[in-house]
Amino acid sequence: MDHAANISEATCEIFSSMVMLDVSPKEARQRTNPAFVKSISGIVGLAGRVKGNLSIHLPADVATAVTTAFLGMDVAEINEDVCDAIGELANMLAGAVKTALDPAGSDIKLSMPSTVYGDEYSLDCAHCGISVLVPFELDGQEFSVELLLAET
Amino acid sequence: MGKTVLIVDDSNTMRKIVSRALRQAGIDFSEILEASDGQEALDVLAKNKVDIVLSDINMPNMTGLEFLKAKAENAAIKDIPVVMISTETGADIIDQAKALGAKGAVKKPFTPDLINETLGPLL
Numbered sequence: 001m002d003h004a005a006n007i008s009e010a011t012c013e014i015f016s017s018m019v020m021l022d023v024s025p026k027e028a029r030q031r032t033n034p035a036f037v038k039s040i041s042g043i044v045g046l047a048g049r050v051k052g053n054l055s056i057h058l059p060a061d062v063a064t065a066v067t068t069a070f071l072g073m074d075v076a077e078i079n080e081d082v083c084d085a086i087g088e089l090a091n092m093l094a095g096a097v098k099t100a101l102d103p104a105g106s107d108i109k110l111s112m113p114s115t116v117y118g119d120e121y122s123l124d125c126a127h128c129g130i131s132v133l134v135p136f137e138l139d140g141q142e143f144s145v146e147l148l149l150a151e152t
Numbered sequence: 153m154g155k156t157v158l159i160v161d162d163s164n165t166m167r168k169i170v171s172r173a174l175r176q177a178g179i180d181f182s183e184i185l186e187a188s189d190g191q192e193a194l195d196v197l198a199k200n201k202v203d204i205v206l207s208d209i210n211m212p213n214m215t216g217l218e219f220l221k222a223k224a225e226n227a228a229i230k231d232i233p234v235v236m237i238s239t240e241t242g243a244d245i246i247d248q249a250k251a252l253g254a255k256g257a258v259k260k261p262f263t264p265d266l267i268n269e270t271l272g273p274l275l
Contacts, residue, residue, distance in 0.1 A: 018169060018261040071168055085165040091210075092260050095239020105242010110210060112162075 001100065003132040004028035007145050010096030011136060014089065019070045026135040031146060035122045039063075040078055042090030043123070045111035050101055052128050052149035054094040056086065060117070062141050078117050087113035093145060125150075154182025155275055156200065160193040160207040160219065161237075166260075170206060170237065176264035179271060190219030197229045204274055206258075209238040209245065217245075220252035233274045237262070 008025035015023045040063045043055040058066065060078055067075045067085040075082055091113045102108040116123065128148035135144045159170045167186050174181055185200060187193040191214040193207065209216035216236055224230050233255045236246070241259040249257065256270045 014261045017263055071165060072172065081165065084163055088163045088165045091163070092239050095241075095260065098239075099242065103242060104244045105240060105246075106244035110240070112210065112212060 003097075003130075003147050003149075004134050006097060006100045007093070007132065007134045007147060010093055011134070011145050014092050014096070015138075018092070019066060019089075021066065021069050021138060023136040023138045026137060026142075028132055028134045030131050031133045031144075035120050037120050039121075040082065040086055040115060040117035041121075041123060042086040042088075042113055042115050044090045044094035044113045046094065046098065046101075046149070047109045047111070048102075049107040050149060052130070052147065053125055054090060054097050055123065055146050055148075056090050056093060056143065057146065058086065058143040059141065062138060062143050063117075065139070066143075083115040083117070087115045090115075097147060154180045155203040156183040156185065157181050158185045158187060158193060158196055158200075158202045158205045160187045160190065160205060160211070160216070162188050162208065162211045164188075166208070170267075173262065173264045173267050177268040177271070178264075179268060179275065190214030190216060190222065193219055194222055194226070194229075197223070197232065202232055204271060205232060205234040206237045206271075207234055209236055209240045209249070217248055217252060220249060220254055224253050235270055235274070 015021050038060045041055050041057045045053045064075045067082045070085050094110050098108050125148040127150045129151040130149040133146040159167050161167050171184050187196050189211045207216045236249050236254050236257040239260045246257050
């Protein structure tokens with residue numbers, strides 16, 4: 001299954017139809033940076049036939065710009081609205097990935113979305129051997145969507 | 153006369169986005185009520201005359217499917233139409249929702265046109 005193509009298609013559709021912003025996918029790669037700096041990540045876990053997580057990682061200033069467009073209100077710094085908006089983006093992305101992996105919808109369960117943010121943090125997924133990270137460009141800046149899956 | 157809609161979603165962001173989509177869809181709503189889970193939705197329905205409910209499925213406390221079951225068991229509110237609006241739109245889940253009385257489903261992400269097409273025939 002082409003996870004990168006699924007992520008690219010879902011992300012572009014969600015941003016164009018819900019956030020009203022156009023984003024451009026770049027070539028998929030494995031994550032190279034050990035830590036995220038002044039960023040926020042929205043994360044949704046996948047459990048059942050497939051185990052892992054789907055996350056979206058955005059620098060803080062990109063996250064506030066995305067939330068401003070998403071909610072139609074000015075947001076200057078990471079707050080409850082930004083966390084909720086980024087969590088909901090992760091939720092929709094995870095739903096799209098789940099649909100691709102499990103069309104009937106009963107073999108994979110999604111967790112509630114969670115968010116992590118800070119000046120410097122790292123994220124890992126125990127036993128996840130499959131890693132696909134797709135960078136996206138938005139107004140000259142970059143964010144990424146990442147799928148980590150345990151090998152079955 | 154405008155209709156009253158209840159939006160049920162644990163995400164404040166998504167409740168705002170659905171409200172915006174409803175206004176853009178051109179449906180004449182006089183009032184948009186909100187609830188953050190199924191139990192809160194039941195409380196809102198007990199106190200207000202609501203014409204249609206748009207409900208998420210994956211919520212804490214009481215899920216959308218649990219809400220449908222509880223609503224079906226309450227004669228006073230069982231006939232109010234519910235449309236599921238969720239990332240969870242696999243055939244199995246939608247079949248469960250329809251068996252519990254849901255009248256339709258809208259997949260996130262959605263457009264105002266899709267909202268209009270789904271809700272229009274129910275109002």
